[in-house]
Amino acid sequence: MEEIGFLGMGIMGKAMAMNLLRHGFKVSVWNRTLSKGFCDELKEHGASVGESPAAVIKKCKYTIGMLSDPAAALSVVFDKDGILEEICSGKGYIDMSTVDAETSSKISEAVKKKGGSFLEAPVSGSKKPAEDGQLVILSAGDKGLYDAILPAFDVLGKKSFFLGEVGNGAKMKLVVNMIMGSMMNAFSEGLVLADKSGLSPNTLLDVLDLGAIANPMFKMKGPSMIQNSYSPAFPLKHQQKDMRLALALGDENAVSMPVAAAANEAFKKARSTGLGDLDFSAVYEIFKGTEPSSA
Numbered sequence: 001m002e003e004i005g006f007l008g009m010g011i012m013g014k015a016m017a018m019n020l021l022r023h024g025f026k027v028s029v030w031n032r033t034l035s036k037g038f039c040d041e042l043k044e045h046g047a048s049v050g051e052s053p054a055a056v057i058k059k060c061k062y063t064i065g066m067l068s069d070p071a072a073a074l075s076v077v078f079d080k081d082g083i084l085e086e087i088c089s090g091k092g093y094i095d096m097s098t099v100d101a102e103t104s105s106k107i108s109e110a111v112k113k114k115g116g117s118f119l120e121a122p123v124s125g126s127k128k129p130a131e132d133g134q135l136v137i138l139s140a141g142d143k144g145l146y147d148a149i150l151p152a153f154d155v156l157g158k159k160s161f162f163l164g165e166v167g168n169g170a171k172m173k174l175v176v177n178m179i180m181g182s183m184m185n186a187f188s189e190g191l192v193l194a195d196k197s198g199l200s201p202n203t204l205l206d207v208l209d210l211g212a213i214a215n216p217m218f219k220m221k222g223p224s225m226i227q228n229s230y231s232p233a234f235p236l237k238h239q240q241k242d243m244r245l246a247l248a249l250g251d252e253n254a255v256s257m258p259v260a261a262a263a264n265e266a267f268k269k270a271r272s273t274g275l276g277d278l279d280f281s282a283v284y285e286i287f288k289g290t291e292p293s294s295a
């Protein structure tokens with residue numbers, strides 16, 4: 001396949017680009033902050049490093065973006081040296097960031113106006129699934145671009161969905177992450193309730209894992225939460241962004257979401273106490289009423 005561009009070498013972008021390199025794809029990467037060294041590491045694995053989003057788009061037929069939030073996703077498209085300066089007929093941009101449908105639509109319209117094609121493709125699955133090529137890809141937009149980029153999606157994910165018009169991928173991702181954020185809050189409350197009631201949180205994990213509400217998230221995050229360890233796989237600030245965007249989607253559709261609203265408040269509180277860069281499971285500290293003893 002042609003060389004693939006990759007914008008945004010954060011937790012997810014770096015793991016995904018590395019995965020493409022490991023599977024023999026040629027990859028050209030860009031990150032806003034070069035000094036973070038991620039690009040150098042990727043270079044050692046065979047990637048070339050572009051000077052700007054525009055430079056990467058110019059070089060590659062297909063370019064993927066994996067940026068933190070709507071402001072970042074818009075910035076790489078519309079700002080100076082951005083995607084719009086070089087996107088044209090025959091080139092495709094695939095935004096895999098988690099954003100709202102409105103942001104995605106704005107990007108889609110601008111890219112199409114320049115003759116390019118656009119696919120939104122947010123993912124479910126965190127750092128480890130990104131490293132292992134086990135993401136769930138929720139795409140929508142240009143079907144031709146979806147078909148063309150499938151060989152790369154097959155490396156990045158265990159399953160790809162095509163959900164129709166732009167916005168549907170973003171909405172699906174926000175619904176999923178709204179549920180995940182609410183679950184993390186209920187889980188945290190439960191761990192504290194067990195502990196304060198004189199029960200062993202470790203035994204609670206064993207009990208949960210054997211029953212109808214067993215799930216990979218409780219199993220993976222539970223042991224480290226009990227150790228007050230929150231090394232970021234999915235940063236809390238991004239989970240709070242997803243709750244905020246999901247609540248806005250609920251607002252638009254007059255859907256009452258009291259559970260998600262309460263979870264959002266806990267994530268906001270966690271952010272305000274400096275936990276935003278830790279893993280989203282650090283919301284547990286809010287329920288414990290303590291500061292984390294280690295990150």
Ligand SMILES: NC(=O)C1=CN([C@@H]2O[C@H](COP(=O)(O)OP(=O)(O)OC[C@H]3O[C@@H](n4cnc5c(N)ncnc54)[C@H](OP(=O)(O)O)[C@@H]3O)[C@@H](O)[C@H]2O)C=CC1
Pocket residue numbers: 007008009010011012013031032033034036066067068069071072073075076096097098099123124125126127233234235238239
């Ligand atoms: N981590 C996870 O488990 C998952 C994350 N996601 C979603 O994927 C996206 C990326 O997440 P993740 O990799 O964890 O996030 P990180 O915070 O690790 O990385 C964010 C990336 O966005 C870049 N960025 C931020 N602001 C701007 C800007 N204004 N202009 C250009 N680049 C910018 C950062 O560059 P710089 O280095 O310069 O700051 C960095 O490359 C988010 O939308 C997140 O919600 C989806 C599924 C799982």
Ligand SMILES: O=CC(=O)O
Pocket residue numbers: 098123124125126177234
């Ligand atoms: O967006 C986060 C995830 O784990 O999925």
